[in-house]
Structure formats: structure tokens, C-alpha cells
Amino acid sequence: MQNETHTPIAPDLFREAMSRLGSSVHILASDGASGRTGATVSSVCSVSDNPPTLLVCLNRGTAVNGQVKENGVFTINTLAHDHTDASNAFAGVGQLPMNERFALADWETIETGAPALKDARVSFDCKVTQITEVGTHSVIFGEVVAVKSSEQNKALIYMDRNYHAL
Ligand SMILES: Cc1cc2nc3c(=O)[nH]c(=O)nc-3n(C[C@H](O)[C@H](O)[C@H](O)COP(=O)(O)O)c2cc1C
Numbered sequence: 001m002q003n004e005t006h007t008p009i010a011p012d013l014f015r016e017a018m019s020r021l022g023s024s025v026h027i028l029a030s031d032g033a034s035g036r037t038g039a040t041v042s043s044v045c046s047v048s049d050n051p052p053t054l055l056v057c058l059n060r061g062t063a064v065n066g067q068v069k070e071n072g073v074f075t076i077n078t079l080a081h082d083h084t085d086a087s088n089a090f091a092g093v094g095q096l097p098m099n100e101r102f103a104l105a106d107w108e109t110i111e112t113g114a115p116a117l118k119d120a121r122v123s124f125d126c127k128v129t130q131i132t133e134v135g136t137h138s139v140i141f142g143e144v145v146a147v148k149s150s151e152q153n154k155a156l157i158y159m160d161r162n163y164h165a166l
Pocket residue numbers: 025038039040041042043044057058059062063087090091092093095158
């Protein structure tokens with residue numbers, strides 16, 4: 001690491017730059033002591049295949065953040081192109097209560113008890129193993145204890161602040 005000091009760019013400029021990247025869209029879902037909850041997320045990344053681990057970055061200003069930490073389990077459900085209504089609802093569009101967001105799709109459980117979207121392209125069933133706080137977000141590491149894939153369907157991609165089918 002160099003010993004020079006640099007001023008970080010403005011948050012708006014960073015968000016604008018990040019909007020150029022295309023990402024898969026997922027619904028993170030969780031259940032347990034803190035109740036059933038979920039959020040639309042794109043910040044999912046593979047970390048390691050042994051033990052199988054992924055990470056997701058969750059805004060610390062949202063209720064779902066504390067609920068996932070308390071529940072200790074979550075799923076990452078990768079969306080297909082026809083899941084835009086559920087994606088919008090779990091991103092807070094319309095401010096629907098959580099039970100109405102879940103009612104927009106069909107759910108099951110796999111191993112941890114966290115809700116898994118039945119027709120997701122793939123669902124990763126995870127238990128929380130580590131959390132690192134970075135600025136506005138918590139980086140939550142999940143060990144993947146089960147996966148379930150469905151018939152291949154066009155993916156839902158978010159890029160340039162819009163949905164795309166791929
Ligand atoms: C395409 C897309 C991707 C998103 N990715 C993330 C993410 O990775 N992490 C995050 O904390 N919020 C992300 N959000 C925002 C959350 O979905 C939203 O803040 C969260 O659901 C809270 O909304 P609510 O408090 O109204 O329920 C994303 C939103 C959209 C539309």
C-alpha cells in the first residue's frame with residue numbers, strides 16, 4: 001500500500017459509476033427469531049468454493065439488516081426476467097407490508113428454514129458466518145448449505161438503472 005493520502009470521490013459519483021455495471025438481481029429472504037423478511041439485492045459475490053461461501057452487502061439503515069443478523073440464516077434467490085414485480089416490491093416500491101411482498105411469489109424452505117423462491121433461477125440457502133461493517137453497509141458472509149436450481153429461464157439484469165432480460 002502506498003503511503004499517500006487520497007480524497008475519496010463523492011458518493012453520487014461513485015453510484016453513477018457503479019450504475020454502468022450490469023448485475024444479476026436477487027431477492028434475499030430470511031426467517032427466524034426476528035421474523036420473515038426480504039430485500040432486493042444485486043451486491044452478491046462468490047467468495048470461496050471451500051467452504052462454499054458468498055457475500056452480500058446490506059444497507060445498515062434498513063430493517064432487514066438487523067433481522068438477517070438476528071435470524072442468522074438467509075437465502076439468495078436469483079431472479080428471472082419475469083420477476084420484476086417481486087423485485088420492485090422487495091426494493092420498497094409501493095411500501096407494501098412484508099406479507100404482501102411475499103404473497104407476490106411462491107416460497108418453500110430448503111434446509112435452514114429461510115424462504116426460498118420456488119421458481120428462482122437458483123436459490124442459495126446460507127447460514128451467516130461472518131459480518132464486516134464497511135461505511136453504510138454490512139458485508140454479510142454466508143456459508144452455502146444447500147442450493148436449488150429451476151428450469152433455465154432468461155435472467156433479470158440491472159444496468160443503467162433499468163431492468164434487462166438476458
Ligand atoms: C436492482 C436493485 C438492487 C439493489 N441492491 C441492493 C443491495 O445489494 N444492497 C442493499 O442494501 N440494498 C439494495 N437495494 C435496495 C433495497 O432493495 C432496499 O433498500 C430495501 O429493500 C429496503 O427497502 P424497504 O425498507 O422499503 O423495505 C437494491 C435495489 C434494487 C432495485
